[in-house]
Each structure stands twice: as C-alpha cells, then as structure tokens.
Amino acid sequence: MPSFIAAFLESSVALIGGRVVLTCLFWMAGIFGIFNFSVVVQEMRDAALPLPATFAVATIACQLIGSALIITNFAGLGWLGAGALGVFTLLSIPLGHPFWTYAEPRRQQEFQIALEHVTVVGGMLLAAILSLRH
Template sequence: MVDVNLPYPRLFALATITTQLVGSLLVITNFSGLGWLGAGWLAVFLLLTIPLGHAFWTFEEPKRTHEFHIALEHVTVVGGLILAAILSALPM
C-alpha cells in the first residue's frame, strides 16, 4: 500500500484483507446463495489492483513485463470468478 502511494495504507490493507477473506468465504460456501456476490466483489477488487498496483505501462523493462504478467493473471482469475458467479446463481 505504501509502495503505490495509496492514502491511508492501513485502511487499504484492512479493506484488502476483508475483501479477500469474506469474498473467498462467500464463493467457497455460497452462503445464502451469495457466492455470486463474493465472486463479483473479488473480481472488482482484482480489476482495481491493475491500475492501482500493477500499472505496467508506467514502468521500464524488465519490471514492465513482470507487472504485465501479473495484470494478465488478474484478468484470467476474473474470468474464473465470472464463471463461479454464474454457477453459484444457478438453482441446484
């Protein structure tokens, strides 16, 4: 949080931990049919981390390529989360 100059780094760290724990628990358990919400929450979080923490277009090589790979990984995980959201919303 400090490395990317976010304001209130402790608050952002707490929000990150909460997002990852609660979102993952909702996806894993589909508690009250809210797996889709956890998947969406995690997907939005991952997409926001690209411009905030992995802005590959602002770096020089070789860090640019490394950050680009991380951004691509995030996009692929978002694809899986979209599938999880769809499947969790289907009636059993």
C-alpha cells in the same frame, strides 16, 4: 465424457473443491494479512493509497469474506463474493501493477501479472454464474 468423470464433476466434492482452489490465493493472502498486518499496510503505502491501515483492513476483509461467500455460497451470495474479488483483482492492476509505467524488462513482467489478474477475473465471473445455479 466418461461417466466417472461426469459423476465427479457433478459431485458436491468437486464443486466445493473447485471453489476452495479458485479462492486459495485470496484466503491465503487474507490469513497472511491478519498475521502480518504491517506488511499489508506497507503495501498500501507503496501503492500510494490514502489511509493505508484502512485500505489494509478492507483488503483483508474483501479477501476473506469474498472467499467464504464463494466457497459456501452462503444465502446464495457466492456471486457477491466473486464480484467483490473480481473488482478487487481488476483494481490491483492499475494500483499495484501499472505495467505501462515501467521500462523493459519490468514492463513485460508486470504485464504478465496483469494478464494473470484478468484470467482470475474470468474465473470469478464463472464462479458468479455457477453460484446462481447451485
């Protein structure tokens, strides 16, 4: 590996930048939810969750706190933020993207979203591992 690439990858700028990029989906969704709370509550209703306002608050809190913990690794708790976002992302598959319940072509579209979610969970696993090393 060229030395300038290695130097960049070992820098705190790359580490923080990577954490920000990894979590941008979550913190952007959380910020959106703060300013569009009724939309998030409706998403919870659409997923047939009980107490939709409570689930909306929990979702927004998970997205923002989990992202902040990953980005800052505050008190070495980046692993906790990554775990929370990973579990949240996995749960959103059966609750929000149950591909097995749809006919084609929507089944394939929802399946692709589910696979993207699994990929994000892999990123959260790597973030958790990295938080223990830095």
